[in-house]
Amino acid sequence: MSITTRSNKEATRREVDRAIRSGGGDWRPLAFQGLLLLALITSFGILVVLLTDIVTNAWPTIQARGFSFVTDGLSLNPETAGVFTGIIGSVIIASIVALLAFPIGISAAVYLEEYAPDNRRTRFVDTTVRNLAGVPSIVYGLLGLAMFVPLVRMIGLGGSTGGKNILAAGITMAALVLPIVIITSIEAIRSVPATIREAGFGVGATQWEVIRSHVMPSALPGILTGTVLTLARAFGETAPLLVIGVATGYFAPAGDASILDRLTGPYTALPVIVFSWSRQTQAAFADTLAPAAIVVLLIVLFLLNGAAIWLRNRAEKRW
Amino acid sequence: MSKQLKIAAMAAAIALVAAACASASGETTTTTVAAGGASQGALAGTLAISGSSTVEPVSALNAEAFRNINPEVGISVEGPGTGDGFKKFCAGETDVSDASRQIKDKEVEACAASGIEFIELRFAIDGLSVLTSTSNDQISCLSFPDLYALLGPESIGFRNWNDADALAAELGAANAPYPDAELVVTAPGEESGTYDSFVELVLEDIADERGTDAVSRPDYTASANDNVIIEGIAGSDTSLGWVGYAFYLANQDRVKAIEVDGGDGCVSPTPETIASGDYPISRPLFVYVNAAKAESNAALVEYIDFYLSQDGLANIDKAGYVRLAEYAPVRAIWENRTTGKNEY
Numbered sequence: 235m236s237i238t239t240r241s242n243k244e245a246t247r248r249e250v251d252r253a254i255r256s257g258g259g260d261w262r263p264l265a266f267q268g269l270l271l272l273a274l275i276t277s278f279g280i281l282v283v284l285l286t287d288i289v290t291n292a293w294p295t296i297q298a299r300g301f302s303f304v305t306d307g308l309s310l311n312p313e314t315a316g317v318f319t320g321i322i323g324s325v326i327i328a329s330i331v332a333l334l335a336f337p338i339g340i341s342a343a344v345y346l347e348e349y350a351p352d353n354r355r356t357r358f359v360d361t362t363v364r365n366l367a368g369v370p371s372i373v374y375g376l377l378g379l380a381m382f383v384p385l386v387r388m389i390g391l392g393g394s395t396g397g398k399n400i401l402a403a404g405i406t407m408a409a410l411v412l413p414i415v416i417i418t419s420i421e422a423i424r425s426v427p428a429t430i431r432e433a434g435f436g437v438g439a440t441q442w443e444v445i446r447s448h449v450m451p452s453a454l455p456g457i458l459t460g461t462v463l464t465l466a467r468a469f470g471e472t473a474p475l476l477v478i479g480v481a482t483g484y485f486a487p488a489g490d491a492s493i494l495d496r497l498t499g500p501y502t503a504l505p506v507i508v509f510s511w512s513r514q515t516q517a518a519f520a521d522t523l524a525p526a527a528i529v530v531l532l533i534v535l536f537l538l539n540g541a542a543i544w545l546r547n548r549a550e551k552r553w
Numbered sequence: 554m555s556k557q558l559k560i561a562a563m564a565a566a567i568a569l570v571a572a573a574c575a576s577a578s579g580e581t582t583t584t585t586v587a588a589g590g591a592s593q594g595a596l597a598g599t600l601a602i603s604g605s606s607t608v609e610p611v612s613a614l615n616a617e618a619f620r621n622i623n624p625e626v627g628i629s630v631e632g633p634g635t636g637d638g639f640k641k642f643c644a645g646e647t648d649v650s651d652a653s654r655q656i657k658d659k660e661v662e663a664c665a666a667s668g669i670e671f672i673e674l675r676f677a678i679d680g681l682s683v684l685t686s687t688s689n690d691q692i693s694c695l696s697f698p699d700l701y702a703l704l705g706p707e708s709i710g711f712r713n714w715n716d717a718d719a720l721a722a723e724l725g726a727a728n729a730p731y732p733d734a735e736l737v738v739t740a741p742g743e744e745s746g747t748y749d750s751f752v753e754l755v756l757e758d759i760a761d762e763r764g765t766d767a768v769s770r771p772d773y774t775a776s777a778n779d780n781v782i783i784e785g786i787a788g789s790d791t792s793l794g795w796v797g798y799a800f801y802l803a804n805q806d807r808v809k810a811i812e813v814d815g816g817d818g819c820v821s822p823t824p825e826t827i828a829s830g831d832y833p834i835s836r837p838l839f840v841y842v843n844a845a846k847a848e849s850n851a852a853l854v855e856y857i858d859f860y861l862s863q864d865g866l867a868n869i870d871k872a873g874y875v876r877l878a879e880y881a882p883v884r885a886i887w888e889n890r891t892t893g894k895n896e897y
């Protein structure tokens with residue numbers, strides 16, 4: 235017995251000794267590390283190739299047109315075509331999303347986290363919201379066509395497009411990002427330590443007071459980050475807009491059109507411009523104008539994502 | 554607490570900026586457009602144009618040029634497809650319907666049912682180009698039976714060009730046997746007018762004779778984006794497919810047009826052969842004008858006048874289609890406001 239133990243100890247010592255002295259003798263950790271690095275290089279490489287390709291293709295347009303590419307409106311003449319109409323459309327859609335999805339989404343999150351009892355029904359709602367966030371965007375487009383377009387027409391805002399206008403588009407996009415707003419807000423509220431709430435209750439605050447002056451201020455940075463990212467999503471989506479009748483040709487409002495006429499008339503958005511240019515007969519559109527529009531879209535998205543990161547870093551709280 | 558206040562202020566600022574952009578947009582658009590106008594015409598009103606996606610580029614170019622002359626007129630041009638366009642047109646929703654085929658009798662009835670009379674204007678021709686890769690030097694001409702053997706409903710499963718040899722022999726196709734090479738087909742999808750035209754012009758007669766459905770083979774790479782089809786055809790040395798002439802014109806360095814034999818020898822697509830009708834697979838392009846609105850809407854009259862003017866016709870070339878040999882007949886139809894279908 236004792237002999238066995240000693241020889242076991244002996245063996246262990248030898249094993250440890252070998253492992254320490256030989257260092258790189260075992261190839262497996264190295265191989266694993268290499269594999270991980272390869273995965274990183276692959277994904278980063280794809281990104282670099284994609285960006286290089288787009289920027290190279292877009293370069294002639296950027297060089298020839300400069301900033302006027304951003305300030306010129308919709309056109310089928312390659313020399314005068316610009317993305318301004320699309321930027322305006324996307325900004326209006328994003329504004330409608332901010333006005334509709336943010337208040338509703340954040341309120342729903344506060345209710346689910348702070349008020350709703352933790353029972354089967356609440357968990358069902360929670361799971362459903364999470365599943366909704368994964369529904370393909372085209373499905374929301376169909377929802378918009380079936381519900382929001384008639385809704386907009388019904389409340390008298392159909393205009394010359396019969397409801398297939400930017401208002402319906404904005405509402406559809408709001409519905410699309412709503413689950414994401416709710417989820418990110420829930421996560422942000424959940425990350426507020428229970429001690430903060432307890433301290434509030436401890437000094438006699440009501441639930442409303444605790445939420446208003448303790449939970450919400452602490453959760454706000456996280457909520458803001460999430461909401462800015464959903465704005466980026468609303469900026470980049472194409473499919474739902476194509477379903478609910480975004481204009482792909484040319485349009486211009488009448489000279490005497492009011493703001494309401496313009497809002498209820500035809501519209502377009504930045505990613506839709508990329509889509510419709512890529513199928514034009516004139517080669518210049520698919521070859522260099524569409525990539526240039528992609529560059530503009532990417533810059534907008536980088537700015538929005540940058541804003542989200544900046545907000546997060548600035549407002550980050552350590553407990 | 555001050556930090557939270559700052560964040561709240563920032564959020565408010567973002568919302569404000571967004572709102573400001575939204576409300577400013579109307580103003581900015583107006584000034585841009587007004588500045589771009591050549592002259593301040595007194596013409597006002599609105600024009601709604603829908604229909605064929607093939608015609609859309611011509612109409613969009615014309616609408617844009619027209620808008621620059623008449624900056625007070627509101628215009629929208631879209632291209633959901635010829636059939637969808639006629640649905641809106643016959644419901645009275647649009648002033649002009651673009652079409653890449655003549656109106657069907659069913660659609661004439663639908664228009665008549667809602668009391669809408671139309672003026673039919675044939676203004677250009679589009680040739681369908683049968684394409685292969687520039688490095689394919691074995692195939693230079695195909696007849697209708699050849700195309701039926703390679704692309705028709707009975708060609709399902711043919712992965713090699715010479716798989717079609719037996720069927721081609723049965724049909725008496727002129728250019729069989731085909732090379733022993735992979736057959737890679739990329740073409741428009743069924744929803745496209747270009748698909749309909751190809752089936753109607755090339756496959757239908759032979760399919761009727763043989764008692765098969767007038768459709769193409771279903772097993773090919775389909776795309777609604779013609780530039781994607783060009784990529785597919787250029788991407789394989791032994792490819793086959795078809796697109797509208799305009800897309801061939803823009804990509805002549807990357808794809809080769811196969812000559813087509815409609816019974817009178819091999820003809821390659823050129824503006825001359827398409828305009829003269831010698832090239833066997835071409836289709837007319839139309840605009841249909843709502844006759845009642847042509848009486849009441851001055852902007853509509855000016856727009857169609859522009860469409861048929863030299864400046865308007867120049868946009869046919871720009872979009873890659875082919876002008877008619879003679880414009881006197883169509884101008885006469887327009888001047889006399891002749892309604893109904895015409896014979897060609």
